[in-house]
Amino acid sequence: MDNIVVEALVRALAVGTPLLLASLGAIMNERSGVVNLGMEGVMAVGALAAFAVAASAPDANLWLAVLMSMLAGAALCALHALATITLRANQFVSGLALALLGTGAAGLLGKRFEGAPLFNKVPDWTLGGANISPFTVVALLLAVVLAFFLSATRPGLTLRSVGENPAAADVLGVNVGLVRWLAVMGGGALGGLAGAFLSLSYRSAWSDNMAGGLGWIAVALVIFVAWEPLRAVAGALFFGFLYYLQFRLQGHSPIPTEVFSAMPFVLVLVVLALAGRRGQAGSAPAGLGRAYVRGER
Amino acid sequence: MRFVALPATTTARAALVTVAAVVVALLICSVIFLVYGVSPLAVYSSMLSGTLGARTGLAEVGRRTIPLLLIGSGLALAFRAQFFNIGAEGQLLLGAVFAAGTALFVPLPGPLVAPAMFVMGALGGGMWAGIAAWLRRLNVNEILSTLMLNYVALAVVTYLIAGPWKGKDVRGYIYTDNIPAGGYLSVVPGTQVHWPTLLLGIAVALGLQWLLTRSTFGYALRVVGENPGAARYAGLNAAGVATAVALITGGAAGLAGAGEVAGIHHRLLEAGQISLGYGFTAVIVAWLARGNPALCLVTAPLMGIILAGGDLLKIDLNMPFRVVDVFSGVILLTLIASEVFVRHRVVWGRA
Numbered sequence: 001m002d003n004i005v006v007e008a009l010v011r012a013l014a015v016g017t018p019l020l021l022a023s024l025g026a027i028m029n030e031r032s033g034v035v036n037l038g039m040e041g042v043m044a045v046g047a048l049a050a051f052a053v054a055a056s057a058p059d060a061n062l063w064l065a066v067l068m069s070m071l072a073g074a075a076l077c078a079l080h081a082l083a084t085i086t087l088r089a090n091q092f093v094s095g096l097a098l099a100l101l102g103t104g105a106a107g108l109l110g111k112r113f114e115g116a117p118l119f120n121k122v123p124d125w126t127l128g129g130a131n132i133s134p135f136t137v138v139a140l141l142l143a144v145v146l147a148f149f150l151s152a153t154r155p156g157l158t159l160r161s162v163g164e165n166p167a168a169a170d171v172l173g174v175n176v177g178l179v180r181w182l183a184v185m186g187g188g189a190l191g192g193l194a195g196a197f198l199s200l201s202y203r204s205a206w207s208d209n210m211a212g213g214l215g216w217i218a219v220a221l222v223i224f225v226a227w228e229p230l231r232a233v234a235g236a237l238f239f240g241f242l243y244y245l246q247f248r249l250q251g252h253s254p255i256p257t258e259v260f261s262a263m264p265f266v267l268v269l270v271v272l273a274l275a276g277r278r279g280q281a282g283s284a285p286a287g288l289g290r291a292y293v294r295g296e297r
Numbered sequence: 298m299r300f301v302a303l304p305a306t307t308t309a310r311a312a313l314v315t316v317a318a319v320v321v322a323l324l325i326c327s328v329i330f331l332v333y334g335v336s337p338l339a340v341y342s343s344m345l346s347g348t349l350g351a352r353t354g355l356a357e358v359g360r361r362t363i364p365l366l367l368i369g370s371g372l373a374l375a376f377r378a379q380f381f382n383i384g385a386e387g388q389l390l391l392g393a394v395f396a397a398g399t400a401l402f403v404p405l406p407g408p409l410v411a412p413a414m415f416v417m418g419a420l421g422g423g424m425w426a427g428i429a430a431w432l433r434r435l436n437v438n439e440i441l442s443t444l445m446l447n448y449v450a451l452a453v454v455t456y457l458i459a460g461p462w463k464g465k466d467v468r469g470y471i472y473t474d475n476i477p478a479g480g481y482l483s484v485v486p487g488t489q490v491h492w493p494t495l496l497l498g499i500a501v502a503l504g505l506q507w508l509l510t511r512s513t514f515g516y517a518l519r520v521v522g523e524n525p526g527a528a529r530y531a532g533l534n535a536a537g538v539a540t541a542v543a544l545i546t547g548g549a550a551g552l553a554g555a556g557e558v559a560g561i562h563h564r565l566l567e568a569g570q571i572s573l574g575y576g577f578t579a580v581i582v583a584w585l586a587r588g589n590p591a592l593c594l595v596t597a598p599l600m601g602i603i604l605a606g607g608d609l610l611k612i613d614l615n616m617p618f619r620v621v622d623v624f625s626g627v628i629l630l631t632l633i634a635s636e637v638f639v640r641h642r643v644v645w646g647r648a
Contacts, residue, residue, distance in 0.1 A: 037440060041626070079630060088300075089633040092381055092440050093584070097629035100577060104622025109333055111617050208619065213448055220441050256460060262452035265445040269432065276436030 008244055010130045014202060016240030018043065018194040020139045022218035023232040024146050025190030031150060031227060032183035033163035033287040034084055037095025039191050040215025041102015046073045046195025048106040051113055051206040058119040066196050073192020074185040076102055081184040085177050088291035103209065113206040121204035135197040140233065147229040159183055163285035166292035176292050220268045224275050226283040239264060300641035311587060311639045318635035322628040329623055335614055343613045344606030354605065356488035362601035364553035364575040366498035369582030369597050370590035371549030374505050377588040378522040378542045384429060384443025385550040386576025387450030388422035390568055392551025394454060395421030396558045397565035400476035407479030414480055414555045422551020423544040425450065430543035434536055454568045462565060472566035482560040491560025501549055506591035518542065574621060578604055581625050584632050
């Protein structure tokens with residue numbers, strides 16, 4: 001019995017890791033007032049960038065691979081920042097374009113890596129008899145760090161201020177556009193890291209459509225956890241556990257597999273509806289989703 | 298750099314900015330093709346000569362234009378009401394499911410099969426979008442809900458064709474039996490252009506344009522979309538408008554799904570074969586048309602070229618079909634990023 005509990009927790013943590021990393025990235029974006037629905041694409045690009053470096057040579061530097069995934073994620077999100085912050089485009093639609101572009105470009109440019117071997121994957125750590133990816137540990141630490149950063153540091157306060165009331169922040173001399181740019185690119189780096197976990201640790205291979213909808217779930221998770229990094233840990237674990245159930249019950253029950261493959265997405269809808277009914281939207285950053293134009297209200 | 302609002306926006310300026318946005322998008326795509334390792338010239342010439350330069354190619358463009366026109370004109374209406382329906386893919390699939398189910402399991406006299414398929418298809422698509430409209434009343438963002446519903450629709454189709462609806466004579470394959478011959482639509486000889494659906498698409502595009510610009514409902518829709526504050530002040534029922542728009546746009550996508558079943562496949566089969574990404578590509582059709590359903594008559598064939606061209610690139614240059622997503626993503630990004638230039642002029646230097 002103990003074994004099953006440990007196994008469930010370990011597997012939930014594993015699937016929960018990319019969800020958590022991408023959610024943290026989206027939280028960072030959205031706390032600064034910029035919605036980013038494009039995490040699916042950001043993850044795909046990050047996964048490809050990491051894999052391209054790691055598969056290039058048998059002794060490839062994995063740190064470099066991870067760094068490249070974060071840079072790739074940040075670069076893709078720079079397009080989002082340019083469109084939505086500088087050129088005031090609709091943030092929701094830009095996120096959709098980002099998701100299309102990211103999955104498309106990764107699928108196109110990654111074609112040569114399909115079936116390619118990965119000489120050295122990121123080794124798991126053995127903690128208390130269970131194999132845990134270093135990415136999981138990093139993700140959990142990042143959740144704590146981001147929570148502390150947002151609630152207790154001055155730059156964190158500045159980031160939140162441009163998300164809550166950009167006009168007031170502007171009056172106080174905060175460069176709203178710059179802060180939002182940095183937050184969007186920082187969030188993109190975290191999304192890229194989520195991708196690196198998929199291609200270097202979780203699957204240790206490259207395939208098209210690697211994120212498989214995880215990026216969309218991560219984006220929805222942000223609303224469910226009310227933009228709180230620490231709550232995102234619980235949310236990611238919950239959905240990770242759901243994926244574990246799907247994996248365990250497949251083929252062992254009279255219920256058709258399709259019910260399980262649709263389950264995470266149905267649950268996202270249920271969870272969003274519950275959050276909506278509770279009026280969770282009220283805890284969204286007040287300036288979320290709107291470009292800031294000085295002098296306009 | 299500052300943006301100064303123009304006193305009025307002109308159609309000419311909007312058209313110019315749109316063309317410029319598409320040109321910039323094609324340039325950005327060129328860079329991606331160079332990184333991939335093919336010459337952008339080879340890509341574009343392969344796409345153009347294979348689609349516009351050949352009769353079979355034109356037919357392939359035509360075939361893809363049909364669902365894009367139906368879905369795109371519905372989405373154009375939805376975007377005007379600020380209802381961002383990204384789930385046309387799922388609505389199309391549900392339309393296909395309802396249409397195929399009707400043809401397969403409801404005994405109808407021959408001539409009634411095809412019309413019944415379209416009616417039920419619209420119902421299926423509308424219902425699927427209706428879920429998102431209902432969720433929106435619970436404060437669930439429709440972009441997320443319609444997207445999640447895409448994945449659910451995919452599971453529904455897979456379940457049906459591999460399970461209860463699996464055909465008797467298909468052995469290892471997963472699809473249903475053929476629908477009765479009465480449900481087959483006529484096509485332009487030698488092609489897969491099912492013209493009855495094309496005519497339906499043209500009628501829908503023009504009808505929705507009329508609805509948007511000439512009817513009371515269209516006026517309410519535009520006010521709700523452009524100025525929610527004024528709409529509330531005027532006592533307009535914004536939630537009701539959103540629901541109606543969801544049903545219309547979902548219904549149009551459902552018609553497209555019914556058309557694909559009745560006109561091309563004649564059975565329900567895997568989701569990836571019923572829709573070649575029409576739901577997402579139609580978003581760009583609607584955005585290119587800048588929210589005018591009738592303009593989709595021009596923009597749907599344009600995106601049809603890109604979809605048919607994507608197939609050609611697979612054959613000619615061995616590129617993955619994902620290239621279509623690259624085109625879609627980049628064009629959508631440049632289009633929305635260019636919108637500010639329609640209403641503003643740029644002044645360099647500080648205020």
